[in-house]
Amino acid sequence: MNSADSPVAICPIARKHIAGFRDCLNAVSRERRYLAFLKAPPLPAVRKFILGNIRTGNPQFVAMKDGRVVGWCDICRMNRPTYLHAGILGVGILKEFRGQGLGRRLILAALERARKVGIERVELTVYVSNKRAIRLYKSVGFVREGVKRKGRKLNGTYEDVLMMAKL
Numbered sequence: 001m002n003s004a005d006s007p008v009a010i011c012p013i014a015r016k017h018i019a020g021f022r023d024c025l026n027a028v029s030r031e032r033r034y035l036a037f038l039k040a041p042p043l044p045a046v047r048k049f050i051l052g053n054i055r056t057g058n059p060q061f062v063a064m065k066d067g068r069v070v071g072w073c074d075i076c077r078m079n080r081p082t083y084l085h086a087g088i089l090g091v092g093i094l095k096e097f098r099g100q101g102l103g104r105r106l107i108l109a110a111l112e113r114a115r116k117v118g119i120e121r122v123e124l125t126v127y128v129s130n131k132r133a134i135r136l137y138k139s140v141g142f143v144r145e146g147v148k149r150k151g152r153k154l155n156g157t158y159e160d161v162l163m164m165a166k167l
């Protein structure tokens with residue numbers, strides 16, 4: 001099997017993935033189209049985030065191709081006492097790996113883990129222009145709960161932000 005044929009593995013994030021995860025987050029952020037970040041946070045902040053997720057059992061999975069992180073999905077439990085049953089989902093795939101089912105595989109792995117650790121409500125926000133993401137979220141059971149009008153502003157341009165959740 002040559003490298004082009006090697007499968008993409010979905011695995012729980014580990015300490016060894018920290019730098020690769022940051023590179024992946026950075027690449028998707030720099031597209032400036034899909035995420036709230038416009039670039040990845042500094043490495044120490046990313047390390048703290050990931051080690052926190054590992055320690056607390058927050059679901060976080062990475063898609064690995066030939067040792068490289070090409071995608072991720074995390075569900076971060078909210079930390080207010082009355083919101084502890086809820087978590088916020090984030091997901092991203094490198095451009096060249098989109099449309100191959102990896103987003104679906106990552107989200108399903110994270111949702112399964114969320115169920116096991118007792119997260120009862122998973123919520124997310126998505127820009128209304130992000131049709132691919134919205135279609136994927138709907139297909140795995142997320143429903144629209146509302147819209148933050150002009151919720152995003154970049155270079156003077158606004159966009160509505162959809163709020164979705166799955167119970």
Ligand SMILES: CC(C)(COP(=O)(O)OP(=O)(O)OC[C@H]1O[C@@H](n2cnc3c(N)ncnc32)[C@H](O)[C@@H]1OP(=O)(O)O)[C@@H](O)C(=O)NCCC(=O)NCCS
Nearest residue numbers: 034091092093098099100101102103104126132133135136
């Ligand atoms: C959104 C994203 C995570 C989806 O992951 P993906 O691996 O590209 O999507 P998948 O291949 O798993 O496809 C899942 C579903 O998305 C939809 N989809 C896939 N490609 C699509 C396309 N080009 N146009 C419209 N819908 C598409 C389909 O409904 C597909 O289901 P199907 O296979 O039954 O047709 C990924 O495209 C991505 O990282 N985008 C940039 C970052 C981002 O938008 N993150 C989410 C911010 S809220």
